[in-house]
């Protein structure tokens with residue numbers, strides 16, 4: 001059982017005006033509990049179905065679920081056409097903010113729903129002309145440009161599951177995904193802009209295609225958007241320019257209705273804990289889950305809101321909360337190509353000010369990096385349009401929560417800390433902004449319709465005040481349907497951890513506080529055992545981050561002769577702290593002892609400049625464990641910056 005370390009007493013009531021006008025009210029919890037299938041059927045009614053389902057859930061062969069059985073629909077029609085048909089064609093769907101490198105090429109561009117419908121229809125026609133048929137897989141390897149969204153929706157429109165591969169990945173990573181899901185076509189661009197200069201993408205596709213060939217898989221066509229205008233190698237038999245194929249295609253395209261369980265996409269997990277898994281999502285249930293949660297958790301008022309999610313479409317957050325959720329709901333949103341700190345460190349806040357962003361959704365890693373720089377930068381901007389803030393990807397440390405709330409949210413915006421996974425497809429645990437009194441660091445309660453709980457080894461619910469394993473008791477519409485091509489691994493990984501039938505094992509540790517609210521405590525694999533006490537990474541990291549000199553912290557357990565394992569911490573200091581001073585290590589050890597207790601005191605604290613993170617910004621603790629235990633560092637292919645590990649190791653040699 002996990003020890004319960006940190007104490008948090010601060011709570012923040014929802015703003016009265018938001019509460020009064022909230023999309024989802026408190027009664028929803030009871031209503032969902034009384035008849036969960038009726039509740040989900042009501043959510044599915046947010047979509048436009050060609051044929052209504054005749055059964056909400058088929059769970060006759062667990063863990064293989066079917067939702068909205070017999071129903072048919074088209075995902076792209078739901079995201080685009082129906083808004084145009086309802087007279088909202090002139091409404092902006094995407095405010096594209098490109099890197100301001102070359103105003104002619106990038107700049108900004110606002111795309112209405114009517115324009116998006118034409119673009120998606122053209123791309124659907126073009127893909128069909130390239131030989132893509134219903135059921136064929138299409139890989140998308142692109143920067144954050146509107147064509148990436150268009151390509152995804154075009155695939156959905158013709159029933160060809162897409163697999164988006166993050167544009168920062170290597171040709172090896174791309175090749176293995178092309179092979180794993182047997183992609184027929186790749187959609188890419190010549191390159192993209194990052195920090196003011198053009199970087200190439202097409203060469204990686206050329207390489208990946210050759211590597212996939214070596215693995216026995218042939219890619220038939222590569223569709224290439226001209227983004228930067230840089231030189232590219234060209235194979236006439238395979239390569240096709242987007243402007244030739246798509247721009248010339250007809251804007252007329254009749255969307256076909258597909259079965260509710262028709263595959264929508266395969267998304268590979270972030271790879272924080274190991275080799276990424278190809279997660280399959282299908283159409284009706286997934287769209288229901290993303291539309292419902294985006295509407296409820298962000299309290300979306302599509303007529304007046306301007307929503308912005310900073311994720312890359314190469315991650316599930318980009319799929320669910322840039323593409324499918326917001327567009328199904330007819331939202332107006334910002335789509336941003338660049339990085340947070342280029343051309344200057346206030347770039348994000350400028351965008352919020354310029355577009356009047358109302359809901360802002362980002363990751364704790366970004367918040368902590370802004371904390372590191374100091375509040376002067378956001379303080380110079382007018383962020384008064386914001387009315388709600390979201391967080392996803394890792395636990396948000398209470399200190400980071402407070403900073404986000406006060407500095408970015410002006411002490412007025414509620415924060416929704418949303419726990420979910422690639423596998424869950426949509427948010428699972430989160431405050432409801434008009435209902436829940438938020439607590440810094442807690443994801444609070446499972447959303448109406450979701451049965452999340454914290455259980456012990458035997459799968460029994462733990463009492464309030466205790467920790468254990470996070471589970472979901474039973475199926476939900478947006479759940480993964482399998483691991484692509486590996487039903488056995490799907491069953492073993494997620495549904496076999498407990499003897500109890502239908503328990504989904506998330507792989508995360510969690511606790512219930514005295515009120516029964518849920519706190520995520522990090523990966524079960526990362527739990528430390530110090531003298532028989534099971535300690536979570538998150539709580540000790542949060543204690544470190546609560547020290548005024550610390551911006552970011554990662555904690556791992558390393559073998560120890562006396563205590564079994566000992567706590568080893570890696571910390572990044574805030575800019576204002578300089579090098580922290582001579583006593584920084586003992587100061588921080590004392591701080592943790594005071595905040596948590598002697599048991600959690602780190603044996604070793606290392607001040608570092610960077611931490612190893614995945615491309616989606618999650619700390620890869622397994623690599624730090626390798627360092628702490630003086631081992632060869634393991635697989636780094638999903639690491640954002642591979643030089644970070646050398647930096648950390650060399651810093652250690654110098655004894656800091």
Ligand code: ATP
Pocket residue numbers: 269270271272273274275276277316391392393394395396417418419420421422423443506507508520522523616618
């Ligand atoms: P892999 O499964 O390949 O190791 P990954 O788990 O990092 O990769 P994702 O599906 O992108 O891939 O991440 C889901 C995980 O992110 C969750 O299991 C959880 O550990 C973490 N997470 C996401 N949101 C939150 C949150 N709000 N609070 C705490 N943890 C979160």
Ligand code: MG
Pocket residue numbers: 269421507
């Ligand atoms: Mg995972």
